[in-house]
Amino acid sequence: MLISPTPPTTQESKEDTQHNKICKEHEHLLQTLPKGNGWMVQHLYNYNGFWLNSYIIKNILLLNTFFKPQPSDIFLASFMKSGTTWLKALMFSTLNRHRYNSSDHHLLHHNPQSTFPYLDSECYPFTDFTNAPSPRLFATHYPRLLLPSCITSCKFVYVCRDPKDVLISKWHFACKIRSKDLKPVAFEEAFELFCDGVSDYGPYWDHVLSYWKASLESPDMILFLKYEEMKKQPVVEVRKLAAFMGKPFTVEEEEKGEVEKIVELCSFEKLSGLEVNKNGVEKLGKLAVVERGDFFRKGEVGDWKNYLSEEMKERIDRISDEKFKDSGLIVGAN
Numbered sequence: 001m002l003i004s005p006t007p008p009t010t011q012e013s014k015e016d017t018q019h020n021k022i023c024k025e026h027e028h029l030l031q032t033l034p035k036g037n038g039w040m041v042q043h044l045y046n047y048n049g050f051w052l053n054s055y056i057i058k059n060i061l062l063l064n065t066f067f068k069p070q071p072s073d074i075f076l077a078s079f080m081k082s083g084t085t086w087l088k089a090l091m092f093s094t095l096n097r098h099r100y101n102s103s104d105h106h107l108l109h110h111n112p113q114s115t116f117p118y119l120d121s122e123c124y125p126f127t128d129f130t131n132a133p134s135p136r137l138f139a140t141h142y143p144r145l146l147l148p149s150c151i152t153s154c155k156f157v158y159v160c161r162d163p164k165d166v167l168i169s170k171w172h173f174a175c176k177i178r179s180k181d182l183k184p185v186a187f188e189e190a191f192e193l194f195c196d197g198v199s200d201y202g203p204y205w206d207h208v209l210s211y212w213k214a215s216l217e218s219p220d221m222i223l224f225l226k227y228e229e230m231k232k233q234p235v236v237e238v239r240k241l242a243a244f245m246g247k248p249f250t251v252e253e254e255e256k257g258e259v260e261k262i263v264e265l266c267s268f269e270k271l272s273g274l275e276v277n278k279n280g281v282e283k284l285g286k287l288a289v290v291e292r293g294d295f296f297r298k299g300e301v302g303d304w305k306n307y308l309s310e311e312m313k314e315r316i317d318r319i320s321d322e323k324f325k326d327s328g329l330i331v332g333a334n
């Protein structure tokens with residue numbers, strides 16, 4: 001006698017069935033993908049051209065099925081260590097500037113990473129964001145090419161940073177959060193891996209280029225910011241950010257110096273000095289537990305000069321020239 005499986009009866013059990021199916025697909029997929037050395041975990045896998053850890057691969061499969069964006073959502077996208085913490089603070093405080101005054105601001109008591117969800121670390125069953133105030137904000141490090149079109153049709157803010165500073169920042173961060181059971185990644189090894197594209201969400205160049213090209217095609221939908229420009233002229237960049245998010249500063253707000261207040265509150269010096277950012281940990285779903293202080297290191301442009309030989313600098317610059325030629329994109333400080 002043929003016994004058919006019991007049909008799912010509730011919406012929840014149907015979703016659980018889908019979830020279990022995706023988990024099996026994921027297990028199978030991992031057996032087939034090229035493997036490389038990880039910085040924070042032991043292995044990265046090459047999934048559709050990008051190096052990701054196994055959790056992040058599973059999550060993109062789950063997001064494709066379970067995450068339901070709304071047209072008004074705004075996503076902050078970045079390659080790791082390009083200024084996400086800073087941008088989270090700026091986007092949150094710009095959008096919510098009518099809710100808080102500077103003496104008792106939310107950011108004085110909460111780490112910027114906690115201000116809105118990091119999509120990549122969501123885990124099943126996903127949080128119900130349906131009733132979050134609009135526009136809902138989400139952060140992601142996923143390359144644009146891996147995101148479903150229902151997400152890429154929303155507005156994006158992308159922040160890009162000099163790859164040489166990204167490499168230094170990422171290596172320091174990886175040293176902090178890599179399991180002590182694994183052999184540490186020496187800087188020279190990290191450099192080679194980075195140049196070969198093998199680091200979380202890498203290759204760096206393909207990540208940046210996918211958002212850059214999309215920003216040229218749809219400037220109204222993608223605001224492409226540079227860490228170095230933000231350091232040089234934060235007030236100008238925050239004005240752009242506010243207008244892009246549909247909340248331009250009014251003349252009255254400008255007269256009261258509201259832009260400058262936000263810039264000051266979100267500065268590296270201010271945020272890194274707050275008790276809330278010096279102590280405690282931030283839980284990134286099941287992905288990682290990070291000490292809040294590890295999101296703040298130096299916050300400078302050009303720290304690479306303290307680590308890279310002339311030859312190393314030239315190698316990275318050559319890759320950037322090659323990858324970005326004809327795109328019009330120049331990375332790093334001018």
Ligand code: PAP
Binds near residue numbers: 085168
């Ligand atoms: P993430 O990818 O883990 O989210 P992300 O915030 O993008 O990290 O990058 C961290 C970098 O931004 C650190 O750079 P560094 O290692 O070169 O110092 C961190 O210091 C820097 N950073 C954090 N907050 C700010 C800020 N308010 N202004 C400028 N830079 C900042």
